Amino acid sequence: MSSKAKTTREEALAYHFEPQPGKYEITASKPMATQRDLSLAYSPGVAVPVLAIAERPETAYDYTTKGNMVAVISNGTAILGLGNLGALASKPVMEGKAVLFKRFADVNAIDIELDSEDAEEIIRAVKLMGPTFGGINLEDIKAPECFIIEQRLKEEMDIPVFHDDQHGTAVICAAGLINALEISGKKIEEVKIVLNGAGAAGIACLELLKSMGARHDNCIMCDTKGVIWQGRTEGMNQWKSAHAARTEARTLEEAMKGADVFLGVSAKGAVTPEMIASMADNPVIFAMANPDPEITPEEAHAVRPDAIVATGRSDYPNQVNNVLGFPYLFRGALDIHARAINDEMKIACAEALARLAREDVPDEVAMAYGRKLSFGRDYIIPTPFDPRLIHVIPPAVAKAGMDTGVARRPIIDMAAYEMSLKSRMDPTASILQGIYARAKSAQARMIFAEGDDPRVLRAAVAWQRSGLGKALVVGREADVKEKLEAAGLADAVRELEVVNAANSRHLDTYKAFLYARLQRKGYDRQDIHRLAARDRHVFSALMLAHGHGDGLVTGATRKSAHVMEHINHVFDASAQDGAVGVTALLHKGRIILIGDTLVHEWPDENDLALIATRAAGVARSLGLEPRVAFVSFSTFGHPVSERAEKMHRAPVVLDGRKVDFEYEGEMTVDVALNPDVMANYPFCRLSGPANILVVPARHSASISVKLMQEMAGATVIGPILTGVTRPIQLCTTTSTVNDILNMAAMAACKIG
Ligand SMILES: NC(=O)C1=CN([C@@H]2O[C@H](COP(=O)(O)OP(=O)(O)OC[C@H]3O[C@@H](n4cnc5c(N)ncnc54)[C@H](OP(=O)(O)O)[C@@H]3O)[C@@H](O)[C@H]2O)C=CC1
Ligand SMILES: CC(=O)C(=O)O
Ligand SMILES: [Mg+2]
Numbered sequence: 001m002s003s004k005a006k007t008t009r010e011e012a013l014a015y016h017f018e019p020q021p022g023k024y025e026i027t028a029s030k031p032m033a034t035q036r037d038l039s040l041a042y043s044p045g046v047a048v049p050v051l052a053i054a055e056r057p058e059t060a061y062d063y064t065t066k067g068n069m070v071a072v073i074s075n076g077t078a079i080l081g082l083g084n085l086g087a088l089a090s091k092p093v094m095e096g097k098a099v100l101f102k103r104f105a106d107v108n109a110i111d112i113e114l115d116s117e118d119a120e121e122i123i124r125a126v127k128l129m130g131p132t133f134g135g136i137n138l139e140d141i142k143a144p145e146c147f148i149i150e151q152r153l154k155e156e157m158d159i160p161v162f163h164d165d166q167h168g169t170a171v172i173c174a175a176g177l178i179n180a181l182e183i184s185g186k187k188i189e190e191v192k193i194v195l196n197g198a199g200a201a202g203i204a205c206l207e208l209l210k211s212m213g214a215r216h217d218n219c220i221m222c223d224t225k226g227v228i229w230q231g232r233t234e235g236m237n238q239w240k241s242a243h244a245a246r247t248e249a250r251t252l253e254e255a256m257k258g259a260d261v262f263l264g265v266s267a268k269g270a271v272t273p274e275m276i277a278s279m280a281d282n283p284v285i286f287a288m289a290n291p292d293p294e295i296t297p298e299e300a301h302a303v304r305p306d307a308i309v310a311t312g313r314s315d316y317p318n319q320v321n322n323v324l325g326f327p328y329l330f331r332g333a334l335d336i337h338a339r340a341i342n343d344e345m346k347i348a349c350a351e352a353l354a355r356l357a358r359e360d361v362p363d364e365v366a367m368a369y370g371r372k373l374s375f376g377r378d379y380i381i382p383t384p385f386d387p388r389l390i391h392v393i394p395p396a397v398a399k400a401g402m403d404t405g406v407a408r409r410p411i412i413d414m415a416a417y418e419m420s421l422k423s424r425m426d427p428t429a430s431i432l433q434g435i436y437a438r439a440k441s442a443q444a445r446m447i448f449a450e451g452d453d454p455r456v457l458r459a460a461v462a463w464q465r466s467g468l469g470k471a472l473v474v475g476r477e478a479d480v481k482e483k484l485e486a487a488g489l490a491d492a493v494r495e496l497e498v499v500n501a502a503n504s505r506h507l508d509t510y511k512a513f514l515y516a517r518l519q520r521k522g523y524d525r526q527d528i529h530r531l532a533a534r535d536r537h538v539f540s541a542l543m544l545a546h547g548h549g550d551g552l553v554t555g556a557t558r559k560s561a562h563v564m565e566h567i568n569h570v571f572d573a574s575a576q577d578g579a580v581g582v583t584a585l586l587h588k589g590r591i592i593l594i595g596d597t598l599v600h601e602w603p604d605e606n607d608l609a610l611i612a613t614r615a616a617g618v619a620r621s622l623g624l625e626p627r628v629a630f631v632s633f634s635t636f637g638h639p640v641s642e643r644a645e646k647m648h649r650a651p652v653v654l655d656g657r658k659v660d661f662e663y664e665g666e667m668t669v670d671v672a673l674n675p676d677v678m679a680n681y682p683f684c685r686l687s688g689p690a691n692i693l694v695v696p697a698r699h700s701a702s703i704s705v706k707l708m709q710e711m712a713g714a715t716v717i718g719p720i721l722t723g724v725t726r727p728i729q730l731c732t733t734t735s736t737v738n739d740i741l742n743m744a745a746m747a748a749c750k751i752g
Helices: 009-017 035-041 047-055 057-063 091-105 119-128 145-156 164-184 200-211 252-256 273-277 297-303 326-335 343-358 363-369 389-403 414-424 427-442 454-465 477-486 507-521 525-534 536-545 560-570 605-621 642-657 669-673 698-712 737-748
Strands: 069-074 108-113 135-138 161-163 193-196 219-223 261-264 284-287 308-311 444-448 469-474 497-499 551-554 580-587 590-595 627-631 662-667 692-694 715-722 728-730
Touching: 047 057, 069 091, 069 119, 091 108, 091 326, 091 389, 119 145, 135 145, 135 164, 135 326, 145 161, 145 164, 145 200, 161 164, 161 326, 164 200, 164 261, 164 284, 164 308, 164 326, 164 343, 193 200, 193 252, 200 219, 200 343, 219 252, 252 273, 273 297, 284 297, 297 308, 326 343, 326 389, 343 389, 389 414, 427 469, 427 580, 427 590, 427 737, 444 454, 444 536, 444 737, 454 469, 454 477, 454 737, 469 536, 507 525, 507 536, 507 560, 525 536, 536 551, 536 560, 551 737, 560 728, 580 605, 580 698, 590 605, 590 698, 605 627, 605 642, 605 692, 605 715, 627 642, 627 669, 642 662, 662 669, 698 715, 715 728, 715 737, 728 737
Parallel strands: 069 108, 069 135, 135 161, 193 219, 193 261, 261 284, 284 308, 444 469, 444 551, 469 497, 551 728, 590 692, 627 662, 627 692
Antiparallel strands: 580 590, 580 715
């Protein structure tokens, strides 16, 4: 397995602080530009839907955000496993749940933190907000108040009310357990289960498992006072009493002897290796406390190599976390305008998840996750980034809701619904996720050439601490130390390897190599020494050329033309050598590649054909099927212009090269990207909108990219340098730490 990611306190705070505080914002989904827009959005136009809803309340689902809007509600009394830290402190987690709703199921969610521990007050507050939302997700409200709150709200509200820590956790735990027991060859009716943590999650998990066949007499529940046994009076409530066991065991340690299954929804470190050692053969251990499990997989495996281990965290295999449930349960429920999320819908979700994990994992998923996944001990449950979840789980939930009569608007065409779910998700998110996953498994030694730049240093630290590989920073030790300290990363000084001409054993070899390349280009030995020893771009490129690193990132401090000139001393990376720069633009769920954004100033038709081929290669390595448009200001020969001719001829050049991707041209950008406009040219050979735009010259490339970045706020990755023998990627002088990290990941994946 790849090395584990470590995120620091500073990184976590910076993530939440920059570029604006918090994790989400609200944007308008309708035009708001003109007087007419305002008349429709607000007075007088808004009166029309007001009256329509007053007359027929169900039309609120048609004219407002209600039908796709969920409230994430907490009072902060059980924030993850951190305990009762109050409503305000729970806000980062609730904002987090809100963005997970959006990221994984395109559900709009708003976090609402209520400053009260009084169940009646919370019930009243939530009930009053009913009209606003299509569903209520209760989160991190401690037991036993959570049971009372949820029960009453379910009775009194006409929209789904779902306490995630109870049912979300129970559903995922059940899905994982179905598969873990299958692998260990045990039956739920026969296994001895010990569950630690008798709160929201614990009670709900045990209830669901019992409804699925686990026997009351085989289950022991524990809390801070030990075993919940029949007759115990201390620290009890009616929900715990329902699960009190007839047993002599009084402590968790005693209960664990011979147990087949351990489920932890309690707190960090609640289980010892000795307890794990005392379990039955092939034990199943779900240590689900967050952020730190009851026992780590390393500790558990050290004493029990035969164990199947899961945690709630994303940095170990088998993440049993309610993130696999709540987005999809609500998606399915919202799409049928459900009145409730009932047990049948929860069980349908658990079964669909369990089934999905047993299915063959398609290559695109393995690619997105960076490792081969196949059903077994280290893959008992789908991974949260599995792109199939969105179109597999909500239909199962919606169908169960329809079958049990909670749907206000049943789905007629299930196949069409599945298709609509597929197109709902932003494909760009999975592309970046895939790049990072592949980078992680590559474990590249990344050369960061500009160790004097604080952004580069922060990216290098993040590279290493995220478990992406080793960071080799080119710079002076004292300078790197000083800048790391100034960036609040003093403890990273010992972690990074700082390389420079003075401490390298290879300088003479590098110089000999460079001299051999440049001696007939007017460089004498003195020039060579200056270049190799003093220019970090050249020095870094020499490191890469000699295999003293696996990839190189530079360009954050100097203009790309300057950097390319220096890299060309070491590598053949010019236009004549066939190098090409391709930039990826990610915006509103679309990804478009533009080329050449780096190397060719004024490509002719042969160069344009090469640019198309290189860009197609980049597209494929990003998991996209390439569709190239040669773009211009004319479309298929009109208006006739000398300047557009080469764009007209480039596809003909490709005809002669027998390439294996779609291409067409010349055409304007709207023809290339808008299927309705493209339909005016029925002979156009592209099977869909283009995802690669080959532009006439580097200036038009630069203008397009920067316009998209500045006007539309598109995410820009690149230019990705292709056609060079080793992975070199260039950032720009305006790159952020994240941009630099993206380019390093590109280099590690050898994209280009
Ligand atoms: N992986 C996942 O998806 C999820 C994980 N969780 C995790 O489960 C845990 C509990 O959450 P939740 O049920 O919402 O919280 P609650 O506050 O409702 O319940 C906590 C329960 O855990 C018990 N407990 C706490 N510490 C210990 C300990 N050291 N040993 C034994 N029992 C202990 C408490 O005992 P007592 O009753 O005696 O006070 C209580 O019964 C958290 O760590 C949370 O992160 C929760 C939801 C989802
Ligand atoms: C995952 C989650 O909801 C929790 O730990 O509370
Ligand atoms: Mg929670």
